[in-house]
């Protein structure tokens with residue numbers, strides 16, 4: 001990767017490779033925490049009565065930058081929002097959101113962000129997009145597979161290009177590129193419209209990946225048979241235990 005002017009100063013000290021591995025290993029949205037109890041509440045007053053209302057992952061996700069980079073180690077913004085909601089994940093894990101997002105999370109969740117501010121100032125990331133040096137591209141498609149918002153166009157053995165309006169600057173396409181022909185450039189802060197688009201594209205991709213995984217299981221009878229036989233064995237074990 002060749003970083004364009006200005007970015008070196010903002011080099012993020014985080015270990016990107018390790019964090020990317022974490023992101024890759026995170027399960028797709030929809031397989032995550034589904035049946036858990038929220039851990040964050042706010043006090044609401046109605047007709048003179050006060051009661052506690054849970055804070056939903058959607059309320060948290062709307063604050064997050066939608067870069068979908070996985071640097072928080074949860075594999076995407078909504079998975080991080082779910083982890084804050086159900087697992088009490090810390091509020092200081094989003095470098096693309098920087099201090100602004102940290103403070104908004106603190107306000108929503110009624111947590112003091114002050115202890116995290118200095119560290120966040122250092123690790124905050126600027127808004128970025130990726131650009132392919134097209135003449136050098138060998139059309140291997142590895143970047144397409146890595147892109148969490150499907151912002152790359154191209155097919156096998158053909159030059160690839162990035163749609164700047166859809167790229168979140170997550171940098172996930174950089175490491176897989178075997179010829180290192182993707183640059184990162186700093187751009188002005190994303191609009192709400194671009195963030196909403198990134199959220200929609202991320203969710204659509206997650207659903208597609210989940211569907212492909214399910215179809216793969218169906219088209220792979222040996223894996224289905226193994227799973228069914230495992231379930232039957234488990235039922236038999238429970239039954240035997242009950243009969244004792």
Ligand code: SF4
Nearest residue numbers: 069070072076077094
């Ligand atoms: S933008 Fe922030 S919340 Fe979203 S995936 Fe990246 S680190 Fe996680």
Ligand code: SF4
Nearest residue numbers: 147167168170171173
């Ligand atoms: S093109 Fe690269 S930097 Fe842009 S969103 Fe896709 S993976 Fe991230």
Ligand code: SF4
Nearest residue numbers: 137138140141143177
């Ligand atoms: S990973 Fe690099 S070489 Fe391969 S298609 Fe993408 S930009 Fe081209």
